[in-house]
Amino acid sequence: MRRTVFLFGVFLFAVAVGFFISLRAPKTVNASAIVLSTGAINNYGGNGDLFQDIAEANDFRAWYIIAGNSVFTAWTDGNVWGSDFRDKGSPNDMDASGGSDKAQVYYYTGHGSCPSSQTTTSQVDFFITHGNFGKPDTTHIPTASVWGNSGGRLQFMLIDASCPTELPEITQLFPIFGGLHMVTGNSGDVNHDTQDSEDRGNEFGAQTAGTPFWFLPQLPVGDAWMNTGLIDVQDQVCAVAAAAGDTRDDAINRRENERVTSGWGNPSNNWMAWKWVCK
Amino acid sequence: MNTNIKKLASILGAAVLAAALTFTLLGCNKPSNPETSNNSGLSPEEQEIQKKTKQAAVESLGLKLEGAVDAGHKDNFSGLRTENITFTQRLDSRTYIAYDKRFSNTKQTGIYKDADEMLLKRSHELLERLKIPSAEIATERVVQEKTQVGQRESKTGKLKLDPIEPGKKWALTSRQIGGVPVFSSRATIGLVPNGDIGFLEVHWPEIPAKVIEEARRYRGLVEKGWHPPEQKGTRVESVTVGILHSPASATALDITPVIRVVYAPLDKHIGKKPVSYFNADGKPVTMPRVLLQPPREELKTERVTPKG
Numbered sequence: 001m002r003r004t005v006f007l008f009g010v011f012l013f014a015v016a017v018g019f020f021i022s023l024r025a026p027k028t029v030n031a032s033a034i035v036l037s038t039g040a041i042n043n044y045g046g047n048g049d050l051f052q053d054i055a056e057a058n059d060f061r062a063w064y065i066i067a068g069n070s071v072f073t074a075w076t077d078g079n080v081w082g083s084d085f086r087d088k089g090s091p092n093d094m095d096a097s098g099g100s101d102k103a104q105v106y107y108y109t110g111h112g113s114c115p116s117s118q119t120t121t122s123q124v125d126f127f128i129t130h131g132n133f134g135k136p137d138t139t140h141i142p143t144a145s146v147w148g149n150s151g152g153r154l155q156f157m158l159i160d161a162s163c164p165t166e167l168p169e170i171t172q173l174f175p176i177f178g179g180l181h182m183v184t185g186n187s188g189d190v191n192h193d194t195q196d197s198e199d200r201g202n203e204f205g206a207q208t209a210g211t212p213f214w215f216l217p218q219l220p221v222g223d224a225w226m227n228t229g230l231i232d233v234q235d236q237v238c239a240v241a242a243a244a245g246d247t248r249d250d251a252i253n254r255r256e257n258e259r260v261t262s263g264w265g266n267p268s269n270n271w272m273a274w275k276w277v278c279k
Numbered sequence: 280m281n282t283n284i285k286k287l288a289s290i291l292g293a294a295v296l297a298a299a300l301t302f303t304l305l306g307c308n309k310p311s312n313p314e315t316s317n318n319s320g321l322s323p324e325e326q327e328i329q330k331k332t333k334q335a336a337v338e339s340l341g342l343k344l345e346g347a348v349d350a351g352h353k354d355n356f357s358g359l360r361t362e363n364i365t366f367t368q369r370l371d372s373r374t375y376i377a378y379d380k381r382f383s384n385t386k387q388t389g390i391y392k393d394a395d396e397m398l399l400k401r402s403h404e405l406l407e408r409l410k411i412p413s414a415e416i417a418t419e420r421v422v423q424e425k426t427q428v429g430q431r432e433s434k435t436g437k438l439k440l441d442p443i444e445p446g447k448k449w450a451l452t453s454r455q456i457g458g459v460p461v462f463s464s465r466a467t468i469g470l471v472p473n474g475d476i477g478f479l480e481v482h483w484p485e486i487p488a489k490v491i492e493e494a495r496r497y498r499g500l501v502e503k504g505w506h507p508p509e510q511k512g513t514r515v516e517s518v519t520v521g522i523l524h525s526p527a528s529a530t531a532l533d534i535t536p537v538i539r540v541v542y543a544p545l546d547k548h549i550g551k552k553p554v555s556y557f558n559a560d561g562k563p564v565t566m567p568r569v570l571l572q573p574p575r576e577e578l579k580t581e582r583v584t585p586k587g
């Protein structure tokens with residue numbers, strides 16, 4: 001009897017402690033918090049200036065801050081350099097003052113380049129900055145950008161600029177995945193283009209960051225971009241999301257299910273799975 | 280001696296049991312009953328908010344809340360959450376967001392394969408249940424994702440591409456009121472294979488009559504030859520009168536009539552078209568706010584250039 005009571009007591013104590021720990025631990029450790037950067041350009045020196053991009057980046061960043069993440073850099077206009085997106089040269093994407101490979105998430109909003117048609121085979125995936133340093137301002141992503149390599153931290157490169165993830169050039173994006181998990185962007189052409197928009201970045205930020213106390217759901221990056229990447233775009237513009245993977249299934253799984261806070265390891269770039277949806 | 284040990288063991292057992300119960304009660308802030316949320320301590324008004332939120336989720340949208348339901352509200356949002364489903368609605372707007380995380384896991388869940396017409400019919404039905412006026416629907420369309428996988432041989436760089444496959448379908452709905460487009464309103468709906476909601480975002484706030492009236496006045500001015508301000512390095516591509524308001528994910532709800540001007544860069548290689556919103560005087564409008572209290576940031580304004 002004595003032994004039974006004692007064992008029962010030990011059992012209850014163990015259950016209680018285990019239950020208590022299981023409930024408390026996730027609330028006291030925010031292991032999934034990430035570091036993000038934004039680069040937003042309105043001022044192109046009076047040559048095709050944009051109007052909404054800085055506000056758009058502010059909104060995007062706000063959701064991440066509210067969700068408990070931290071900001072590495074949030075440069076605007078001339079402080080966003082072309083070199084921030086290039087793997088080679090000096091400075092480059094590892095520049096401590098704002099290189100894009102220093103954060104886990106980088107959200108770029110500004111001009112890109114668009115081809116005359118979506119069937120082009122010429123190089124089209126360019127960032128176009130208007131920097132006060134780190135020239136040139138144009139960066140051809142497939143040949144000049146590699147993220148997540150050599151100590152780089154970037155996992156998600158989120159591009160709000162048409163059209164640096166042009167579908168005809170999509171297979172040329174393999175080299176950018178030096179550890180990078182996903183890239184998102186738009187595909188279009190000069191007559192089917194994205195428009196300057198504050199809403200697009202706001203909604204994308206809200207959906208990827210998630211905000212538990214407002215019950216805003218956190219979507220995988222791919223799904224979030226598929227339904228927000230078509231906000232304020234012209235007909236025939238496509239939202240594109242591409243993920244690297246160690247295997248075919250890994251790449252597909254990341255494309256469909258990876259969230260910015262999933263905490264998954266860096267993939268190799270042997271496989272790439274992508275999806276797109278067009279308006 | 281034996282009696283004392285028995286007493287000690289009994290006391291220890293009772294103490295541990297009490298501790299277990301205490302831990303359980305204090306540690307658990309999630310309701311264990313699948314049918315109810317933990318709304319003890321809420322005022323009658325707050326309970327009413329939760330009740331209406333659950334009604335919108337279950338009765339209007341048909342969300343199946345299985346297992347424990349966590350419910351609550353903060354600021355202008357009231358929502359609930361189960362293991363798979365998250366639902367939130369705004370208390371200051373006809374704004375609803377629902378997401379079933381199984382929707383994303385297409386490998387396990389599959390994709391909705393019914394005809395586009397069926398998706399549009401279901402979209403209509405859901406909008407109707409949310410009391411969205413059908414007369415305000417401007418355009419509806421179904422877009423479908425396409426997916427592809429490629430492998431690159433690391434040594435040779437040779438590419439192998441799988442065939443393109445169909446992906447998720449999304450029903451997109453835009454809004455107008457009496458011919459005036461409401462640029463910021465939209466409905467986006469995706470379904471899981473059995474027709475249940477996979478993702479839904481409906482943002483359709485009520486627009487005050489005076490805003491619509493003012494927008495119509497703007498339209499009259501544009502028809503009479505209102506000229507948009509020029510922007511260097513661009514040409515005016517389009518001028519459209521409409522209504523702008525705060526987005527779905529927001530704690531603010533500002534609504535304003537605008538004249539939207541889309542500019543096209545003269546350099547045709549530059550992508551992303553500048554868009555500016557003006558009032559009838561040709562002055563930029565104050566853009567609708569997103570967050571009433573944005574998080575405070577100490578942003579640097581000058582970036583130090585490397586020396587040498």
